[in-house]
Amino acid sequence: MSFKKDLKLLVKPYYLINIFLSVSYILSKRIPVICNYIFAQDDCELDGRETEILFFLMIVIMIRTRKTGSVTMINYLTSSFVYTKVANLILWFYADVRMGILFAFIFILCALVLPEPTYQGPENVIYLRGANGLQEELQRDTKVVWLVAFYTAWNPACVTFAPIFSELSAEYALENFKFGKVDIGRYPDAAAKYHVSDASTSKQLPTLILFKDGKEVERRPYADHKGKLVKFLFSLDNVKAAFDLNNIYNDRKKNPIKRKEKKSLKAE
Template structure:
């Protein structure tokens, strides 16, 4: 794991993450520390069943976060807290159904009242139609396009929108452009790129990187067996899968103005 940048540390200190971590460790703290355990439980130690549930939860967290493939700490913290809270629901219900209902209610309220902070910085996104994209790809093939194909009603698309905005703000250049196409309004584009836009579709959103006017990388993809390969929609995974750091360096080293000047000089 890479060193954690200061902005990421500051983000972890936001109320959402602090309370999320507290909820994730709440059962262990309340069950093992006095005076909480004296008041809430019959004994101040974990029994065999509770230890078993905690161990299973820890294994799931380790397996799931290792598979996540993120670079920075924040995606790991969010995933670990989510899984820990799921384990806590079982633990609270096992101890007392009333505790389970109360804990589940608090988790739902936390999700509604203190949702995960969305990106609030600059964005550099072009909102296109399908025909616009084809025209842009042919007009200047020196421009690299990173396109999100989405629908406005899809929950994964809604969740990913702030991530795509952050990516565009960090990596957007004159020759590295970020665009979005609403497939609900551009059904022909959905057919062209073979994307299922039904309510049960796992292809939303689909991300495509175009170089030299042609599709180079797409996520998620359908394998040779016709099955969709799962793709984690987070900032770090997208940067890795599409090699955005190197694409950005390459585009920045070859700006459009320099290319035009070079052509004039050669002529």
């Protein structure tokens, strides 16, 4: 199902144009007609320096996509676009300064005109205002279970995880099982209180914390007994398994908030 969704997304202009820009130099070098016209040379082969740049690019993409927790084809593409386009920019400048300037103009224009498509599906997420906002919700009714994502808007792993969290909220959210998000870039007090690093090199972004009876009972990623952070891949199935969402959902559904409790909550 995930692969089919990815194929549907690939036909969107953002992905098509970015894929073309990412392979533009190689295509121009390897297709004789284009190569002869642009580079005015009969030998349409990559030289040693160009091969080195492309090989270095492959290593960078592999490292960065692993760090961002990319688990689908679209995730890999999105994570790699910046690096592939920068590499193409360097290659075009290396071949011809004029072509480099033209590519840079197209690069910037596409970034301005074609932003990355955002998740458009259903979601049931409550956006919380810092540590106080979260604490108020936790104390409002301790019978409500909360799964809260701590994130920043600029972190690639958080951007990748956002649609997954939205899908989970649409599937599992109930009146007594809620999904919340806290932007610790805007509310650093929440980062400090719940011990989530918002540094640019942080390996704790995003962080998911499960609250029961108003208290933290589970989080990912977590630190082991030596204080070392245990890596966690934020895929749909991994989150479901790690937080036992199916059992929580079934338990919460069997034990809904009673009407009297609802009235008292409204009175408050």
